[in-house]
Amino acid sequence: MRYKVAPPTRSLDFLRDARAAIPLVPDDEADCCRAIQRATDVADRETAREYLTFLRALGLVAESERGYHRTRTEPDRSALATAFREHVFAAAELLDALDNDGPLTEAEAFERVRDAVPRWERERQTGWEDVWRTRVGHLLGWAEVFGLATQTSEGYERR
Structure with missing residues (x-):
């Protein structure tokens, strides 16, 4: 899930x-x-x-x-990184985009994962793009926290 x-x-x-x-x-x-x-x-x-x-x-x-x-699971950075990639929607797509096209700015990262946003999510609210731009920014930040990406002057890139 x-x-x-x-x-x-x-x-x-x-x-x-x-x-x-x-x-x-x-x-x-x-x-x-x-x-x-x-x-x-x-x-x-x-x-x-x-x-x-x-x-x-x-x-x-x-x-x-x-x-x-x-849970009895201790917050180990490596395990959290794996769970983040596997269980948080759009995280894998974002990390793949960084692997293939990085470094990316937040706006560029949003464009790379835009097609992954489900149709029902797009139709649910009129400002879906703003919501998902914010969400992608948060995902990039979490990727950095978990040691999966780093922010440079050119944008985010895979670590």
């Missing part, structure tokens, strides 16, 4: 803090979002929900019938 969420880029320490806030015993989404807000500087519930879903995509949090819970 691939998750399309790409919250604003933060550090590995932030991911560790957000993950640690989630209980080992399953809890509901609202309580987990509040826990992320209390443990970090995330101000609003919607953004906390994005981070909760992102943690799930990275394998740091799981969902059961009873709610969300922290």
Whole structure:
């Protein structure tokens, strides 16, 4: 399963803090979002929900019938990089574009992954391009955090 969420880029320490806030015993989404807000500087519930879903995509949090819970997986940079590529929508396409065409600016990167945006996503909202440009910017930032890319004066390139 691939998750399309790409919250604003933060550090590995932030991911560790957000993950640690989630209980080992399953809890509901609202309580987990509040826990992320209390443990970090995330101000609003919607953004906390994005981070909760992102943690799930990275394998740091799981969902059961009873709610969300922290996994026993420690946030190892290499494992996170693999999970990012495999489970976050458009990450693989973006990294492939950097492999083939890098370095790329954020605008160029968006153009390379534009065709991967599902049709229903394009038709769902009138400003889909702005949403996806922002999402691609976040994906580039996360690729850098996970050691998959680096930003240079010419744009992002694969590391």
